[in-house]
Amino acid sequence: MRTRFIAGLSLVTMGAGFITTLFLPDHPAIELLKGGFEAGLVGGFADWFAVTALFRHPLGIPIPHTSLLLKNRNKIANSLISALENELLNKESIARKLKQLQLLKLAGSAMTRLVGKRSNRIGALNAGQILLRQLPLDSFVPLLQNGIVTLLRQTDVKPLATKALDTAITEGWDERALDYALNQGRVWVSKPETGHLLGSIAQQKLAEAKVGGFMGFAVQAFAGFMNEEKLGTMIQQLILSGIQDLVLPDNPNRELLLREIRYQLQRVAGDEELLERGKDWLIDKATNPDSGKFLLERMESLRDLLLEALENEKRRGGRKVVSAFRYVVRRLQAERQLAESAEQKALSFIVNTVEANHYRIGALLKDNLDKMNDKELVRMLEEKIGGDLQWIRVNGAICGFLIGLVLTAIQLF
Structure with a gap:
């Protein structure tokens, strides 16, 4: 080591x-x-002794209060861990440092650089496709x-049914449902085949009708006059005329029909037994293998669909990724309170995570120190701080020489 040679x-x-x-x-x-x-010789020897005594016994002689680092390795390790946990990595210092970093601004700048490169966008889309393909969907089904x-089991169905009914009536869903059914x-x-079917059924029922007297004669005459097509x-x-009348908003029959529909819906919404049976039916269907x-x-x-969308986006160079990123940035810039809230949540998450796990860093430090023997520990410390300590010896010799000159001059004077 060069500094040791100089010393x-x-x-x-x-x-x-x-x-x-x-x-x-x-x-x-x-x-x-x-x-x-x-005086320089005395100062040099004294500082050599002091520096050497930190790491080992000078000249191999077990002089008291020497080899200080090895004798106090556990105390030093515990002090380092304590300082790491309570001073360097405490909640306040971490939060203060992170606030100075301005996480959102820093993350935004980094993301802007990443998103600006086409290769990064394509890489992100490729990673998304790989992740989607590897998702074990069959394992998600039972969950x-x-x-x-x-x-379903934790849900009280009656309030939901009542609210759904009120919403349906308020929004006019019952009328739209009726119009859809009528249409x-x-x-x-x-349809022509429907007319043929209706005529066939009517003619069959007329033939089966058992009516006596003049009414029977009239029915038979009518049946003989009409064929399936005419009927x-x-x-x-x-039927079409009736449907057309029911479509008109002010038709009284339409109002009666809507009133009946609403009454039946209210009856269903208030029937707890029926709702529970419906709930049990849904639960049974949800657990069914089908x-x-x-x-x-x-x-x-x-x-x-997602894989196809990602593939299309790759062909376009990931332009939607840029658009989505810019949208998020604009929202955060426009919603300052939202940005501050997001940054605060990120800070809280990082601080709490570090605070909850910083003891692991101390435990890792202690474990690594325990694995090192005395010789390895001394060599590591000398490599890290030995050079600076050797300059103490040089300074001791030079300062001693200068002080010796001064003291000798005083004696001669």
Whole structure:
């Protein structure tokens, strides 16, 4: 080590100078130099002893209060751990340092640089595709089913049914449902095959009708006059006319029908036994293997759609990634309170995580120190701080020499 060589050289220089002055003739200048070299030699030896005593016994002699680092390695390790846990990594110091870093601004700058490169965007999309393909969807199905069942069992159905009914009436869903049913009925009744079916059923029922007297004669005459096509067309027109009347907003029959629909819905919403049976039916369906298969198919379809969307985005160079990032940045800039809240949550998470786990750093430090023997520990410390300590020896020799000159000059004077 270069500093150790310089320190040794300074001590040798002081010793050689002192010995040389012993053989020179008496002269004030020689006495002055001898005093300086003598004091420098003493200072150099004293600092050599002090520095050496930190790491080992000087000259291998077990002098008391030497080899201080090895004798106090546990105390030093515990002090370092205590300082690490209570001073360097305490909650206040971490929070203060993180606030100075301005996490959101720092993260935003880093993300801007990353998102700005096409290769990074493509890499992120590739990673997303790999993650999606490797997701074990079949293992999520039981969890999803259990979650649905738990939610159903913990849910009070009656308030939900009442609220749903109120919402349906307020928003006019019952009227829209009726209009949809009427429209579908009109489409079905208007089909030629429907007319043939209705005519066939009507003619069959007329033939089966057992009416006596004049009424029976009239029915038979009517049945003989009408065929399936005429009967079907007539019934179609009657039904379509009725449907058309029910579509009109002010039709009294429509109001009666809506009133009946609402009454039946209110009856269902207030029937706790019926709601519980419906709830049990839903729970049974949710636990059914067919439901699991259905959920798995839906999740696989969703995964395929997402993979296709990611592939399309890759072909476009990840422009939507840039757009999404810019949208988030604009929102954070516009919503200052939201940005501060997000930063505060991030700070709290980091601080709490470090505070909850910083003892692990101390435990790791203690474990690594315990694995090192005395020789390895001394070598490591000398490599880290030995160089600076050797300069103490150099300074001791030089300062001793200068002080010796001063003291000898005072004696001569």
